[in-house]
Amino acid sequence: MVREFKLPDVGEGVAEGELLEWHVEPGDQVTEDQVVAEVETDKAVVDVPAPVNGTVRELLAEPGDVVPVGEVIITFDVEGEESAETAAEADDGESAGEATDAGATAPESSGESGGAAAETAESSVNGKGGRVFAAPSARRLARELGVDIAAVDGAGPGGRVTEADVRAAEGDAGGTEGGAAGSEAGESDDGKQLKSAVSRIDDGESGDGKSSGGDGLKSAVSRVDDGESGDGTGSDEGGAAASRAAGATSVEAAGRERTLAAPATRKVADELGVAIDDVPTDEVRDGQAFVDEAAVREYAEAQRQAQEADAEALASAESAGDTGAEPAAGAEPAGAAERDAARTVDAAEGDRREPYKGVRKTIGQAMERAKFTAPHVTHHDKVDATALVETREKLKERADEQGVKLTYVPFVMKAVAAALDEHPVLNTQLDEDNEEIVFRGDRNVGVATATDAGLMVPVVDDVDEKGLLRLASETNELVAKARERSIAREEMQGGTFTITNFGAIGGEYATPIINYPETAILGLGAIEERPMAVDGEVVARDVLTLSLSVDHRVIDGADAARFVNTLKEYLEDPTLLLLE
Incomplete structure (x- = not known):
């Protein structure tokens, strides 16, 4: 089999x-x-x-x-x-027998099992001898429109057939399919169905027909409906219009709080200036609304038509001397076209482009959310790390004997865990939905790691309960896995506080972005010899610079300063960590 x-x-x-x-x-x-x-x-x-x-x-x-x-x-x-061919023949025979026994005489009378069988058949091969790559929604649409999906040329990634490809093929086929699609949408008049659907986008369900934008929209869509002929004979465009209308019937239910969509779909929505939570859909995954690329493009096209109709209606009103007409709610605001143009970067000769996707895009979205959700305040300070350097040198040889590379990061992690015990407000998360500050009981410290794909944050659990060598071993292992791209998702979850060591590359101070929904992140600069005043004399000391960013909604500047002062005590005298 x-x-x-x-x-x-x-x-x-x-x-x-x-x-x-x-x-x-x-x-x-x-x-x-x-x-x-x-x-x-x-x-x-x-x-x-x-x-x-x-x-x-x-x-x-x-x-x-x-x-x-x-x-x-x-x-x-x-x-x-048994082989797949034998099983398929047996299934076809059984299905045919069942259809005959049931007296089924038309495709419309077949049940879900028939649809599933059709989808299975469609997924095998196309007319060119290869497999048909198509999403379930595209297959469903092809069945509804009577389109042979095996004959459709896919324009999606890897030749995948999208809903837009199916509709294009249906439009090329002509006539009767458009009428059938309109009937399934519950309207015998394709044009009316589309006018009704897009008119709701245009005038916010007013239904009064008095909006100049609404009238203009009906006029514009009517031309799409009847192929500019005015005689209602443009059935190809009418069928496609009815299909779009069927997808737009839930426009009033848009404005969701959460929508599932592929990264590529979200990219298309951004490019088209569409709010993905406003795109109507009847697909659900894991209990959440799911939107695909075809739905986004359909919605963007409906908006474009509405905006064009508004512009035509407004121009007509102005030419007639009616300056009181107002654009409908869906009209593009002044300057929007310029803003959209600014989002596009023109490439010159010698420039190179690479896709903004996958982990890199996820990191970018997380950074954007963190930066524009949590108001950042950064507290800068420096610490005399001479004793820390000496302590590490003493322990480094012992660590090497056990096969562990001992860096300064485990010392800082232990010091952070000890300081969090005294200043728990920095080990918090803000539950915005319930309007509560959650004080985390664990001391799980994330270590920001630079990789080829971008910044990743492996998390070392229960730092307060582990010794230096064990922390060093676990941290080194997780960092290596992150750079090799073999780290598991669960190994980057559950953090309560994050450390980023930009000093390893070079740098003194920075403004680290909080690893949302945490409320604090500590940046470490390079340890370098600097002049410091000690007992009235200027001497060379090993100095470590610190940059602590906090969420100012939860943590005050005074809290941040007190935390850093405590942290400095542990770093200036690492033997205090033996008491923890």
Whole structure:
């Protein structure tokens, strides 16, 4: 039997992954749980294990392809079970028999099982001898419009067929499919359906028909509906318009608090200036609304039509001397076009572009959220680290004997954990929904790590309960895994406070961005010899610079200063850590 394996759902809202590398080839023998591929999500790189013992039959994606969760990426031949062709023939025969017994005479009378069978058939091969790559929503739309998905040329990543491709193919086919789509939408008049749907976007469900923008919109959409002929014979455009209208019937339900979408879909929404929470959808994943790229483009097109109609209506009103007309709520505000243009960067000769996606984009979004959610205040100070340097030198040889590289970071982690005991407000998170400050009982310290993919933050749990060598060993291991991109998501979760050591690269002071939803992050500068006044004399001392950023909604400047003062005490005299 041929066993299909779909890209698994790794949770946390991840909707797709980029295939990085195959570890097997067709014909290879595999065992259950053997790693067959590496996939990069917008969270991390994950290994994909084989679900069965068998032989690799076919690889259905290429390295570099972005594959939606739930799409088949590989098939296996499993011994001792019937072949896929035999099973398919048997299923077709049984389905035909059941349809005859039930007296089914039209495709509309078939149930869910029929739809599932059709989808299975569509997912096998296309008319060109290859497999059809298409999202379930695109397959469903193809069935609704009567389009042979095997004949559709996919314009998506890796040749994937999107809803837009299906609609384009349906439009090329002409006539009757458009009418059928309009009937399924519950309207015999395609034009009215689209006018009604987009008019709700235009005039905010006023329904009074008095808005000049609404009238203009109806006029504009009417031209789309009847192909500019004015005689209602433009059935190709009418069918496609009705399909868009069917997707827009839930416009009034938009404005959600949370929407699941693939990173690529969010990028399209940003490029088109669409708020993804406003895009209507009837798809749900994990109990949350899910929006795909086709839905975003449809919604953007509806908005564009509304805006054009508003502009036409306003121009008509002004030419007639009616200066009191106001644009509808959906109209583009003045200066919006200029702002959109500013978001686009023109590349000159010699410039290089690379995709802003995956882990890099996730890091950027997290930084943006942290910076613009938590009001940052940074407290700068310096500490005489001469004793710290001497203590590390004494212990370094002992650590080397045990195979552990001992840096200054474990000392700082222990000092931070001790200082948090005395100043717990810096070990907090702000629960905005419940309007509560959560004082965390754990001392889980994240260590910001520079990698080729961007900044990652491995978390060392229970720092207050571990010795220096164990902290050093765990930290080194986690940092190495982060740089190798083999770190698990759970190893970067649960932090209560973060340390970033920019001094390892070079630097004195900085303004670290808080690892939201934490409320504080400590930046370490380089330890360098500097002149300091000691007992009235200027002498050379090893000095460590500190930069503490805090969320000013929770932590006052005085709290930050007191925390740093306590931290300095432990770093200036590391023997105090023996009491902890």
